[in-house]
Amino acid sequence: MQENQIRQFKAALQNSKKAVIIPHKNPDGDAIGSCVGLQKYLATQNCEAVVIAPNAFPDFLNHVPESNEILIFEYEDRNKIIELVQEADLVWTLDFNDLSRCGGLAPILEKYAKKFAMIDHHTYPSNYAGELTYSDVSMSSTCQMVYHFIEMMEDLPLIDKDMASCIYTGILTDTGSFRYRSTTSTTHRIIAHLIDIGVDNSQIHAQIYDTNSYDRLRLKALAINNLVILKDFKTAYITLSQKELNIHSYKKGDTDGFVNMGLSIKGVEFAVLFTEDEKEGIIKISFRSKGHFKVNEFASAHFEGGGHQNASGGRSLLSLNETVTKFKSLLPKYQQKILES
Numbered sequence: 328m329q330e331n332q333i334r335q336f337k338a339a340l341q342n343s344k345k346a347v348i349i350p351h352k353n354p355d356g357d358a359i360g361s362c363v364g365l366q367k368y369l370a371t372q373n374c375e376a377v378v379i380a381p382n383a384f385p386d387f388l389n390h391v392p393e394s395n396e397i398l399i400f401e402y403e404d405r406n407k408i409i410e411l412v413q414e415a416d417l418v419w420t421l422d423f424n425d426l427s428r429c430g431g432l433a434p435i436l437e438k439y440a441k442k443f444a445m446i447d448h449h450t451y452p453s454n455y456a457g458e459l460t461y462s463d464v465s466m467s468s469t470c471q472m473v474y475h476f477i478e479m480m481e482d483l484p485l486i487d488k489d490m491a492s493c494i495y496t497g498i499l500t501d502t503g504s505f506r507y508r509s510t511t512s513t514t515h516r517i518i519a520h521l522i523d524i525g526v527d528n529s530q531i532h533a534q535i536y537d538t539n540s541y542d543r544l545r546l547k548a549l550a551i552n553n554l555v556i557l558k559d560f561k562t563a564y565i566t567l568s569q570k571e572l573n574i575h576s577y578k579k580g581d582t583d584g585f586v587n588m589g590l591s592i593k594g595v596e597f598a599v600l601f602t603e604d605e606k607e608g609i610i611k612i613s614f615r616s617k618g619h620f621k622v623n624e625f626a627s628a629h630f631e632g633g634g635h636q637n638a639s640g641g642r643s644l645l646s647l648n649e650t651v652t653k654f655k656s657l658l659p660k661y662q663q664k665i666l667e668s
């Protein structure tokens with residue numbers, strides 16, 4: 328951020344006594360980690376902040392300190408949420424670039440929020456936060472940005488073990504355990520600092536990655552069984568119907584990472600996961616790529632989605648079969664781009 332913008336953020340912090348912090352719908356490790364991490368930082372600035380998530384987050388994030396205090400909009404009284412937004416002098420939106428990404432909360436924020444601040448690493452940020460937009464698409468995670476933000480506020484010494492654990496969680500999950508190209512030497516230096524502060528990195532890894540249920544493993548086996556490789560397009564896709572999810576008592580977060588199984592196959596450049604969601608009446612789609620093929624552009628052009636160049640999401644209102652048919656019919660047009668990836 329430029330000096331001028333840093334000054335604006337410092338002034339906004341000084342004037343803010345009551346805030347709300349919003350992650351995107353279907354919050355992941357980065358969304359939850361960054362929101363709670365920022366909440367803890369704001370507390371050191373005498374600002375009382377509440378985190379309101381549009382819907383529930385997966386159990387494997389329960390270790391995030393005080394994540395049990397996060398309000399889940401879907402389960403709360405709507406008027407209570409409206410009141411909190413009305414009372415807030417600042418509404419922070421983290422890990423997303425457009426209000427449409429926070430589901431049913433969006434109209435409430437549009438109507439009642441006095442002022443916004445955004446911290447995010449997705450492309451094409453909307454302008455609702457004006458000068459208080461801290462956007463950087465080169466960043467590994469919004470959690471890394473929260474660290475840089477605190478650094479720019481000249482408050483790094485205020486990061487305690489809990490705050491550090493929140494920030495660690497999001498960097499860990501959004502970098503695929505420090506694998507993706509967004510992982511830089513700076514990312515590793517920050518991680519080193521967080522461990523010096525006291526983060527129990529080994530324990531956080533175990534809490535996130537070694538807490539499978541038997542049902543989830545069985546669902547993973549089913550997903551592998553359903554995996555289809557389209558060799559000519561260096562593409563792999565997996566479908567999971569609602570019925571298949573039900574067989575293995577699907578819980579939120581159970582399919583996290585499944586799309587990467589397709590991408591892990593040698594020669595595959597483009598991997599997709601189609602998940603039927605009967606409650607929402609949609610097919611949720613995850614797109615991943617290895618090289619230069621921009622899956623966010625593919626998702627926004629054809630499946631009402633977006634995200635990052637190598638990791639994006641979208642949705643379809645067609646049936647599962649029709650969605651896959653539509654997807655396959657699009658591939659010839661993108662063949663060259665995928666193969667050159």
Ligand code: 5GP
Nearest residue numbers: 613614631632633634635638639640641642
């Ligand atoms: P996932 O496949 O894990 O749900 O999402 C991958 C990435 O794409 C995340 O960075 C997420 O924020 C973004 N993403 C997922 N679904 C959507 C969507 O419907 N719209 C947009 N704009 N981005 C999405």
Ligand code: MN
Nearest residue numbers: 357422469501
């Ligand atoms: Mn993120």
